[in-house]
Amino acid sequence: MKEIKGTTKLCGLVGNPVEHSISPLIHNNLSKLKDIDMVYTTFRVEDEDVDSAIKGAYALGIVGLNVTVPHKQRVMESLVAIDPLAKAIGAVNTLVRDEKGFKGYNTDILGLERELMDEGLSIKNKTCIILGAGGAAGAITFLCASREAKKVFVINRSLDKANSIKEAVNAHFNSDIVEVLGLDEYERIEDNDCLCIQCTSVGLYPNVEDVIISDDAFYKKLSAGVDIIYNPYRTRFMKLCNKAGKKAYNGLKMLLYQGVCAYELWTDTKISASECQKIYTKMRAHMAGNIILIGFMGSGKSTFGKWIAKHKDMEFIDTDDYIESKENMSINEIFETKGEEYFRELETSVVKELQAKLTNCVISVGGGLVVKPENQKLLANMGKVVYLETPKCELIKRLSSSNNRPLLKDVNLSDRIDELMEKREEIYKKAATVKVDTANRDFEDMYKDIINS
Numbered sequence: 001m002k003e004i005k006g007t008t009k010l011c012g013l014v015g016n017p018v019e020h021s022i023s024p025l026i027h028n029n030l031s032k033l034k035d036i037d038m039v040y041t042t043f044r045v046e047d048e049d050v051d052s053a054i055k056g057a058y059a060l061g062i063v064g065l066n067v068t069v070p071h072k073q074r075v076m077e078s079l080v081a082i083d084p085l086a087k088a089i090g091a092v093n094t095l096v097r098d099e100k101g102f103k104g105y106n107t108d109i110l111g112l113e114r115e116l117m118d119e120g121l122s123i124k125n126k127t128c129i130i131l132g133a134g135g136a137a138g139a140i141t142f143l144c145a146s147r148e149a150k151k152v153f154v155i156n157r158s159l160d161k162a163n164s165i166k167e168a169v170n171a172h173f174n175s176d177i178v179e180v181l182g183l184d185e186y187e188r189i190e191d192n193d194c195l196c197i198q199c200t201s202v203g204l205y206p207n208v209e210d211v212i213i214s215d216d217a218f219y220k221k222l223s224a225g226v227d228i229i230y231n232p233y234r235t236r237f238m239k240l241c242n243k244a245g246k247k248a249y250n251g252l253k254m255l256l257y258q259g260v261c262a263y264e265l266w267t268d269t270k271i272s273a274s275e276c277q278k279i280y281t282k283m284r285a286h287m288a289g290n291i292i293l294i295g296f297m298g299s300g301k302s303t304f305g306k307w308i309a310k311h312k313d314m315e316f317i318d319t320d321d322y323i324e325s326k327e328n329m330s331i332n333e334i335f336e337t338k339g340e341e342y343f344r345e346l347e348t349s350v351v352k353e354l355q356a357k358l359t360n361c362v363i364s365v366g367g368g369l370v371v372k373p374e375n376q377k378l379l380a381n382m383g384k385v386v387y388l389e390t391p392k393c394e395l396i397k398r399l400s401s402s403n404n405r406p407l408l409k410d411v412n413l414s415d416r417i418d419e420l421m422e423k424r425e426e427i428y429k430k431a432a433t434v435k436v437d438t439a440n441r442d443f444e445d446m447y448k449d450i451i452n453s
């Protein structure tokens with residue numbers, strides 16, 4: 001992080017609880033990308049303190065705030081102005097400085113709209129299905145109505161809550177655009193090209209096998225499904241959409257874009273698509289939570305990886321071991337009988353496989369795996385990529401009696417290290433989120449470098 005100075009601006013998140021939030025990651029990385037001298041942190045605020053917290057924040061010159069549960073409604077009483085969309089929805093998640101106090105916006109909804117645009121999903125003239133009838137469902141029903149959906153069906157177990165959304169939105173637009181259906185009444189929807197937005201918490205981690213509607217026939221009615229849940233990354237709802245041959249998206253982009261929209265309001269900047277992509281990769285890596293060790297042969301990836309797993313109670317996977325057991329051959333044999341190219345293809349397919357299934361693991365990869373740009377991209381989404389940097393003299397000590405590394409067979413070790421390092425050193429540095437020096441360090445100390453980064 002950049003040094004915090006007297007001129008550093010402050011933003012933050014007000015809610016209760018807030019410590020788990022991914023928003024600091026979004027905003028602090030945006031400031032880094034845009035080279036803006038601003039930090040973002042969290043403020044846990046009790047119900048009765050919301051008003052004084054907001055007024056105090058204004059007095060302190062705080063540039064902007066996000067607001068999360070349970071204060072998104074209550075905070076509206078402490079504002080000098082409210083954007084019409086947020087007012088109609090009845091919830092505010094972003095505060096922007098105005099002349100005499102904060103003005104409220106709802107970038108949750110603007111974020112969802114931006115996600116839909118990003119994925120090429122249009123609301124206009126579309127039949128929309130909203131699953132659920134809580135706060136998010138109400139807001140998204142409002143969004144669909146305001147963006148000229150053909151019809152909006154709110155499907156929920158309790159019809160009472162769904163009916164109050166219907167009444168509020170229909171009254172606001174003076175139309176009958178919203179209709180309510182029970183969970184088993186979806187056959188009444190005639191369209192087979194609906195955009196469905198899953199707005200319940202059913203399927204949220206740890207209840208990952210749950211889903212609000214499990215009938216395949218329901219998913220045949222959709223053109224695409226969006227789940228506002230992002231943990232797990234692929235929910236059962238999304239799997240059922242895919243099973244019916246329909247596209248499915250999770251809520252992580254919505255979360256990204258609610259942050260991006262807020263950041264743009266606070267800083268009067270525009271975040272480009274490629275900048276959004278960079279933040280999104282970091283969010284995915286954070287969610288996946290793996291520690292990935294990269295570096296030259298002999299830098300200690302396999303040894304240190306096993307140590308972390310054992311001492312920090314994590315699972316461990318070494319891509320070389322994984323490949324050996326899959327192929328039922330040693331790395332030496334694979335290189336001898338099938339060639340290096342074949343091995344490199346195996347590495348990519350293994351990384352793809354691991355990306356889809358591993359979270360919170362330690363992964364040590366072969367020293368050449370990160371050379372392929374495709375693999376670099378995959379790893380960047382999987383967690384913290386840690387480069388174990390080791391001086392040549394140390395590598396020579398560690399590798400001189402190695403006989404299971406085909407690239408070091410029958411060569412002058414020093415020359416081979418020079419030759420490969422010239423090609424790889426920059427790649428290791430660029431691919432890494434954090435660099436850890438391995439010479440004369442104990443593992444506990446090296447581990448601290450990783451978690452403190």
Ligand SMILES: Nc1ncnc2c1ncn2[C@@H]1O[C@H](COP(=O)(O)OP(=O)(O)O)[C@@H](O)[C@H]1O
Nearest residue numbers: 295296297298299300301302303304398438441
């Ligand atoms: N930090 C370290 N200090 C001293 N020796 C180490 C260190 N890390 C690994 N080694 C030794 O170096 C050799 C290569 O380590 P290994 O974990 O196989 O590296 P990699 O998987 O990066 O090729 C092993 O003999 C291991 O015991």
Ligand SMILES: O=C(O)C1=C[C@@H](OP(=O)(O)O)[C@@H](O)[C@H](O)C1
Nearest residue numbers: 296297298320366367368405406
């Ligand atoms: O650097 C490389 O290209 C290789 C490194 C090895 O793994 P380690 O880095 O664990 O030795 C292994 O994947 C293979 O021998 C090729």
Ligand SMILES: [Mg+2]
Nearest residue numbers: 301302320366
């Ligand atoms: Mg290894």
